[in-house]
Amino acid sequence: MLxxxxxxxxxxxxxxxxxxxxxxxxxxxxxSSLDAPNDKSQSRxxxxxxxxxxxxxxxxxxxxxxxxxxxxxxxxxPETPYSIINAVKYARENAxxxxxxxxxxxxxxxxxxxxxxxxxxxxxxxxxxxxDFTTQVTEATAVLxxxxxxxxxxxxxxxxxxxxxxxxxxxxxxxxxxAKYYDALNAQGGYEDKFSKSYEWTTLxxxxxxxxxxxxxxxxxxxxxxxxxxxxxxxxCPRSVMNSLVQVKKHIEQLNLDKNPQKDSAAFLIxxxxxxxxxKTVDTIEGNIESFIEDIQNTLFExxxxxxxxxxxxx
Amino acid sequence: MSETNSIFSSYEKDSKFYDEIFDExxxxxxxxxTLFDLYSGHSSQDYARxxxxxxxxxxxxxxxxxxxxxxxxxxxxxxxxxxxxIIDPKEWxxxxxxxxxxxxxxxxxxxxxxxxxxxxxxxxxxLDLITSSANYLHQMIGVDPPGGIYxxxxxxxxxxxxxxxxxxxxxxxxxxxxxxxxxxNRTALKRALFxxxxxYNAHTVTDYAQNLLEMMETVKPRGVDEPNCVVxxxxxxxSAYYEHSYLAKAMGVELVEGRDLFVENDFVYMQTIKGPxxxxxxxxxxxxxxxxxxxxxxxxxxxxxxxxxxxxKGNVCLVNAPGTGFADDKAVYTYMPEIIKYYLNEEPILNxxxxxxxxxxxxxxxxxxxxxxLVIKPVDEAxxxxxxxxxxxxxxxxxxxxxxxxxxxxxxxxxxxxxLSVHATYIEESESFESRHVDxxxxxxxxxxxxFVLKGGLTRVALRKGNLIVNSSxxxxxxxxWVLKSKS
Numbered sequence: 001m002l003x004x005x006x007x008x009x010x011x012x013x014x015x016x017x018x019x020x021x022x023x024x025x026x027x028x029x030x031x032s033s034l035d036a037p038n039d040k041s042q043s044r045x046x047x048x049x050x051x052x053x054x055x056x057x058x059x060x061x062x063x064x065x066x067x068x069x070x071x072x073x074x075x076x077x078p079e080t081p082y083s084i085i086n087a088v089k090y091a092r093e094n095a096x097x098x099x100x101x102x103x104x105x106x107x108x109x110x111x112x113x114x115x116x117x118x119x120x121x122x123x124x125x126x127x128x129x130x131x132d133f134t135t136q137v138t139e140a141t142a143v144l145x146x147x148x149x150x151x152x153x154x155x156x157x158x159x160x161x162x163x164x165x166x167x168x169x170x171x172x173x174x175x176x177x178x179a180k181y182y183d184a185l186n187a188q189g190g191y192e193d194k195f196s197k198s199y200e201w202t203t204l205x206x207x208x209x210x211x212x213x214x215x216x217x218x219x220x221x222x223x224x225x226x227x228x229x230x231x232x233x234x235x236x237c238p239r240s241v242m243n244s245l246v247q248v249k250k251h252i253e254q255l256n257l258d259k260n261p262q263k264d265s266a267a268f269l270i271x272x273x274x275x276x277x278x279x280k281t282v283d284t285i286e287g288n289i290e291s292f293i294e295d296i297q298n299t300l301f302e303x304x305x306x307x308x309x310x311x312x313x314x315x
Numbered sequence: 316m317s318e319t320n321s322i323f324s325s326y327e328k329d330s331k332f333y334d335e336i337f338d339e340x341x342x343x344x345x346x347x348x349t350l351f352d353l354y355s356g357h358s359s360q361d362y363a364r365x366x367x368x369x370x371x372x373x374x375x376x377x378x379x380x381x382x383x384x385x386x387x388x389x390x391x392x393x394x395x396x397x398x399x400x401i402i403d404p405k406e407w408x409x410x411x412x413x414x415x416x417x418x419x420x421x422x423x424x425x426x427x428x429x430x431x432x433x434x435x436x437x438x439x440x441x442l443d444l445i446t447s448s449a450n451y452l453h454q455m456i457g458v459d460p461p462g463g464i465y466x467x468x469x470x471x472x473x474x475x476x477x478x479x480x481x482x483x484x485x486x487x488x489x490x491x492x493x494x495x496x497x498x499x500n501r502t503a504l505k506r507a508l509f510x511x512x513x514x515y516n517a518h519t520v521t522d523y524a525q526n527l528l529e530m531m532e533t534v535k536p537r538g539v540d541e542p543n544c545v546v547x548x549x550x551x552x553x554s555a556y557y558e559h560s561y562l563a564k565a566m567g568v569e570l571v572e573g574r575d576l577f578v579e580n581d582f583v584y585m586q587t588i589k590g591p592x593x594x595x596x597x598x599x600x601x602x603x604x605x606x607x608x609x610x611x612x613x614x615x616x617x618x619x620x621x622x623x624x625x626x627x628k629g630n631v632c633l634v635n636a637p638g639t640g641f642a643d644d645k646a647v648y649t650y651m652p653e654i655i656k657y658y659l660n661e662e663p664i665l666n667x668x669x670x671x672x673x674x675x676x677x678x679x680x681x682x683x684x685x686x687x688x689l690v691i692k693p694v695d696e697a698x699x700x701x702x703x704x705x706x707x708x709x710x711x712x713x714x715x716x717x718x719x720x721x722x723x724x725x726x727x728x729x730x731x732x733x734x735l736s737v738h739a740t741y742i743e744e745s746e747s748f749e750s751r752h753v754d755x756x757x758x759x760x761x762x763x764x765x766x767f768v769l770k771g772g773l774t775r776v777a778l779r780k781g782n783l784i785v786n787s788s789x790x791x792x793x794x795x796x797w798v799l800k801s802k803s
Contacts, residue, residue: 002575003586100563100570104376111377124392156588220577255588300459311588 003103006160008097008310013164015091016110021172022084023137025054025179026074030130037160037199040187054179056082068126075133076122084137088117103151104189106144112139115194159254162247163307170244177231178293180204184224198223204257205231208239228289229282241296245274248303255311266306273299322355322362325741325747333477333736334750346401346799348600349514354398359746363465365507369395372506379500380554383399393496394792395503397741400755400774401515404801410473410481410757413665413769416655417486418469418759423658425465425642429455439605439657440650448647450489450640452603458627458636462534463711465522465636465794468598469759470494473665474483475736482666482733483651485676488635488643490600493773494523494758495558498565500795501771513637515580517797518770524565526760526767531596532634533762542632544597545569545585547576549601549617559600573601578621581628596632646694668733673724682720682729686713689729691720706732735783738794740776752777754785755796770798 033047037237040046048065055074073080080086092114095107104160125133148165152158180200188194201222205211214222214230214237235242252267261267285292328334328341336347343351357365370392373379379390402410427434428445433441445451470491472484497520505512528544537541548559550572563570575585576594584591599606605615610623625631641647647654649670655663669687671678682689686705693701703716720727735752742749753776760767774794775785785791 001588002569002571004572004575005569005586006588012319093551096556099377099551099556099560100546108376112375115374160588314574314586 001156001160003312003314005098006156007308008094009157009160010164010307010312012091012094012098012110012170013148015094016141017085017165018167018172019084019087019091020138020141021169021176022074022082022087023134023141024209025176026051026071026206027131027134027138029054029203031130032058032203032206036203038187041183041199046183046187047264050179050183053182054175056179067231071126071130072122075125076117076120079108085117088114088137097243098157101157103147105151106147109140109143109147113144116140128151156255159251160252160311163255166244166247166251167300167304167307169239169298169299170241170248172242173231173239173241174293174296174300176204176207177228177289180207181289182294197221198224201227210237210239213237225282225286228286232285232292233280234280242277245270245277249274252307264306266303266310269306270297274305321747322359323739323748325749327750328756329475329737329750332734332750332752333479334477335736335738335753346403350399350401350511353511353514354451354748357436362741363746364741366399366743368501369397369507373504376499378495378557380433380557381552395500396776396779396792396794397507398413398503399504399511399795399797400738400753401797403799407770407798409664410755411770413481413483413663414469414471414757414759414768415766416659416661416664417471417483417651418466418488418761420651420655420658421466421469421486421488421639421642422464422761424647425636425639425655426463427658428641429458429638433505434654434657440647440654444650445641446658447454448641448644450603450633450638450644452638454627455636455638459629460534460626460636461536461629464534464761464763465639466642466678467530467534467634467636467761469761470758471665471759473755473757475734477734480666482668484668484733485645485648486643486651487756488639490602490635491756491758492555492600493557493756493775494769495561496531496793497758497769497771497773497796498561498791500773504795515797516800518800519562520769520771523769524562526765526769527562527598528566528568529633530760530762530765530767531598531632533570533765534634535595536630536632539595543568543593544596545571547571547573547601549573549605553600555600562598573615573617573619576619576622578619578625581621581625581630583619583622583625583631586650594631596634599734600759603640606633606637636643663665669731671729673720673727673729677776679720679724682727683717686716686729688732689717690732691729693726704732722775735777735785738776738793739775740778740794742778749780751780753783753794754782771796780787 006040029050032045033041036042045065048067048070049059051070051074052059052063074083076085077083078085092110095102099107120133147162174263180203184195184198184200187198187200199226202211205214205222205227208231210231217228221227230237230240232241234240235246237243249270252270256267261271328337330339330604338344357457373392373395379392381388382391424434434440436790437444466488468491470487473481474484476482501520524664532542532543545568546559546563546565548570550556560570569585571585577584577586583594585594601617604612605617605622607618607623608615609620618686626633651667652663655661671682673679673682687708689705691703708716735754736751738753739748740751753774756773756775758769758772775794776792776794777783778790778792
């Protein structure tokens with residue numbers, strides 16, 4: 001496979017995954033805040049700030065936090081690089097560059113998705129269409145995941161796409177954990193243990209589509225400990241950081257048949273990170289969430305950089 | 316019955332043009348009768364819906380081209396017509412032989428021009444015709460392409476004149492495009508009106524890619540067993556990118572851009588995720604001028620530095636060869652009958668549009684007496700400049716044209732005004748089938764001991780009423796084209 005095209009496939013995977021997390025976070029976080037149990041969680045400013053933080057990091061002081069501004073900028077604003085419309089656009093552009101390698105079915109679904117987002121009325125979206133738009137985006141990404149898995153050869157092409165998907169998934173899940181961690185810190189009150197039993201943990205789980213399964217696993221109301229354990233370390237949870245690392249490891253091994261990868265290689269760093277997570281416990285994370293987040297973000301960034309250097313370079 | 320059917324009620328019959336569907340008495344031709352009956356069985360609402368569905372299908376599959384308007388790129392589909400064109404086996408056999416004959420003659424001609432120039436030395440084709448062409452590449456003199464093939468892929472444009480005969484309008488032997496639409500049109504028609512295929516036995520068109528790959532493998536460089544073939548594209552923003560990606564996908568080969576390739580010691584490599592991999596045969600969809608910045612246009616970012624040198628050494632094959640363009644221009648076209656006779660010792664199978672050379676006194680006399688029936692073209696202008704169409708001129712203008720020709724007869728040629736045949740075409744505005752002008756582009760492959768003409772072709776249709784220009788940039792669409800199997 002061409003190095004340039006591999007790069008296209010990797011980023012196609014990342015952008016598809018990114019659009020889904022953005023849409024789901026907008027949807028779940030906004031709607032669960034409407035009847036949140038404490039004033040802070042219910043406050044518009046609090047939730048809008050959280051949305052923007054998740055999409056684009058620290059929020060500019062001068063930013064006017066209104067529903068219309070925030071929805072538009074995250075959803076359909078072609079000028080904001082972090083918007084869903086741009087993620088979908090980039091996903092399709094990257095698919096165009098690899099069009100001869102992916103299935104007609106996958107391309108057609110992605111193309112339809114692109115035209116759906118492009119044609120969505122932004123005025124309707126910011127006033128009435130939040131639920132409709134974000135739900136349709138998450139549905140479309142589920143279809144795309146199905147087409148990736150079900151219509152492509154599970155060869156190098158698939159491995160590259162899955163590397164992109166899973167690195168992006170881990171990155172977005174960590175970003176969502178980070179955003180909700182700050183929300184939990186800011187919106188204490190209501191219950192006896194203000195931080196660890198914050199309502200925000202439930203929202204966090206829902207934002208990652210893992211609430212029902214978490215209840216099934218623990219049979220208890222989510223707390224900071226159980227939520228973090230489930231979302232970071234539980235390798236059965238398909239969205240956990242651990243699960244993403246397992247996938248990344250599996251697919252880099254598919255590309256790199258060398259059982260003993262070189263010390264500086266992507267495969268080595270991925271294996272090493274995976275091994276560390278196999279022996280991590282939640283108590284080492286829960287007390288140091290901020291440093292955990294910083295560490296894993298740096299590691300994911302480093303992995304992506306190494307993959308790029310090793311596989312995507314053209315002269 | 317045609318008079319009573321609403322779908323065809325606004326179909327105008329004009330005896331000035333050859334009608335593909337109706338004979339001179341206004342009756343449906345035998346080969347179209349079943350199709351006509353089947354189509355008459357649907358209502359205009361059915362066609363409106365099928366037409367919408369077909370359009371959506373092209374759009375969703377991303378079979379589109381970009382149109383730039385007010386700095387905004389818009390995606391457009393190439394309009395597809397629901398009524399297929401049928402070519403019967405006998406007629407096709409004639410076309411196929413004729414197209415192949417022209418392709419072979421052109422290949423001999425190009426070889427000769429870049430080697431011995433015998434045809435010029437013997438005074439059959441004038442030298443300045445060749446050397447004045449911007450597409451003649453002195454770099455190609457003496458180069459021997461693998462397999463001795465230059466025009467591996469030829470797209471020949473044919474029309475049917477009012478006399479019911481096919482004429483060649485031009486031979487495209489640089490980078491002829493459109494073949495992906497032949498295949499898309501078949502798919503689209505199958506999806507929309509699958510029932511009609513039960514009544515006709517049409518040849519498949521999906522075997523093109525397989526034959527293209529086989530042809531490419533016959534022109535592999537010396538010493539290569541299993542050649543690594545690729546398609547090179549200018550990139551995703553090129554208007555024919557869909558076709559490039561389709562052909563690569565259908566052949567199962569890589570679609571590369573210039574930046575994926577590099578040349579080392581006169582061998583060409585592509586950069587893969589596992590390092591460099593040698594490339595042997597390149598189907599290039601990049602114009603000559605952009606192939607190699609070291610040899611041609613130095614500002615080309617699409618090409619590969621050193622590619623031409625690797626080609627000259629015989630280490631890589633380019634399909635089509637560089638420098639074929641001089642042989643498919645207007646001036647050379649007028650010599651095609653002579654070129655065919657000279658190299659193949661055969662009579663031309665397909666008609667050339669007759670050309671009067673004003674440099675020859677008796678022909679000049681005819682031209683001056685019949686300006687109103689002719690198209691007058693300067694021999695050295697490209698892009699339609701300086702053309703006068705006789706029947707569109709006023710008396711004063713005709714006199715003016717005559718004077719211009721008399722002043723420098725060598726500069727002008729004249730051809731009869733050709734009329735394209737008409738065919739039933741679905742028109743959205745009237746929700747019915749009307750008559751529109753069509754042409755036919757055929758696709759011919761030439762390899763080392765390999766010949767193939769795609770049984771089918773691109774029937775292009777001018778959607779605007781009365782318009783004779785079928786190009787997609789001028790609002791043209793296309794039809795599925797059935798070549799019927801012979802009954803024996």
